[in-house]
Amino acid sequence: MSSFRKFLLRRSLTFLPTIFGVVLITYLIAYAIPADPVRAWAGGEKAKPEVIERLREYYHFDRPWYEQFYYFLVRLFEGSLISPRTGNTVFADIATRFSVTLQLALFSIFFAILIGLPLGLLAAYKRDTKIDTAVRILALIGVSMPVFLLGYLLILVFFTQFRVITLAGVPTSKVIITGIPLIDSIITLDFESLSQIVGRYWLPGFVLGFTGAGIIARFVRNSTVETLGADFVEYLSAKGIPTNWARRHVFKNSLVPIVTIIGLQFGAALSGAPITETIFGLPGLGAYAVQSIYYLDFPAIIGTTFVFAIIYVTTNFIVDVLYALIDPRVRY
The missing domain is CATH 1.10.3720.10 (MetI-like)
Known part of the structure; x- marks a missing residue:
């Protein structure tokens, strides 16, 4: 395998761990916020208890944090993560x-x-x-x-x-x-x-x-x-x-x-x-x-963070490729 291909392979292997780490850290920060997002989504103080309960079950907020994160991650990669604020994916x-x-x-x-x-x-x-x-x-x-x-x-x-x-x-x-x-x-x-x-x-x-x-x-x-x-x-x-x-x-x-x-x-x-x-x-x-x-829109926060992470990682990858083309010594 040529040095340039090895260089591209090394850079490509950092894609998924970086994106996963950014999304995980973002979720943990959002999870640590001392607020009840489900009540805010349901209409605040005047929200009906049954509406709050349905939303809590739908977004798995009645489960431990790691199950919630798994749910968000699966829906994110499926493209079916819905924003409670807009009603759209x-x-x-x-x-x-x-x-x-x-x-x-x-x-x-x-x-x-x-x-x-x-x-x-x-x-x-x-x-x-x-x-x-x-x-x-x-x-x-x-x-x-x-x-x-x-x-x-x-x-x-x-x-x-x-x-x-x-x-x-x-x-x-x-x-x-x-x-x-x-x-x-x-x-x-x-x-x-x-x-x-x-x-x-x-x-x-x-x-x-x-x-x-x-x-x-x-x-x-x-x-x-x-x-x-x-x-x-x-x-x-x-x-x-x-x-x-x-x-x-x-x-x-x-x-x-x-x-x-x-x-x-x-x-x-x-x-x-x-x-x-x-x-x-x-x-x-x-x-x-x-x-x-x-609006404490956790799905939208995670989705935008995910997109931002992809943009940054892709931009850095393109910059690294340009490095290697400009200066072949960078490949080693």
Whole structure:
């Protein structure tokens, strides 16, 4: 078996234990909450005892915690775990909200890379200058700025003052192909729908991506500065290789940590951004998770955690594969 196949096999074997561990920890935390979720599902203090009892039996809350967890786990993998709050299966609720979060994640990672990558490279090649200092200060502001503060400030400017964005509704495409309105409108050249989607998502995407841009800029700068001090850079310079060609090699050799942070940022955005989605009224996975916690909706909490875990594990796996393609030494 080749080293690359062994590398993929090792990474694949961590999938199920990681996902199982995340779901188990989430359930134990939810189980430890000193509250009666069944009574809340049945209507609170005015709930009828027979309704409470039926719900308790249906969700196995009259059994020990390990039997309850087994029930939730089986129903989860069967796809038949029902949210008592909505009456739908958890995966059905997640499916209707996933496209919103995916589009937000695409906009956020676009802005994060668009801002962070050039600034990080500029700071690295102009290190220890005023430009480098300015970029590092901007990156620090991006990392430190609370999302809710930046979001409300930009809403005040672009919605209240200039009225150039919308904060209501979720635009869709006229033709459904992939189920992702942004992608469908691009494929079908539906520029009217595309303009509506961009108008709805660009500001929350920028707010979510601004923090990521600061993190990416710092990692790009540090990785590039470290690579610029490598022996091969001096060798290329001694051979008289043009600066642009040398910078190509520098960029490729500094890609591993850059790919890492970009992958993690995209995974974080794709796992739902509860604050951003709440501020901008986007019915995505983050807002759904917050509502589930508020209403003690255990099935929805476990279902969203399960999906978030799959997203993170898959993102990390893709990043690891990119590692191995960029730098074969990672495979061993």
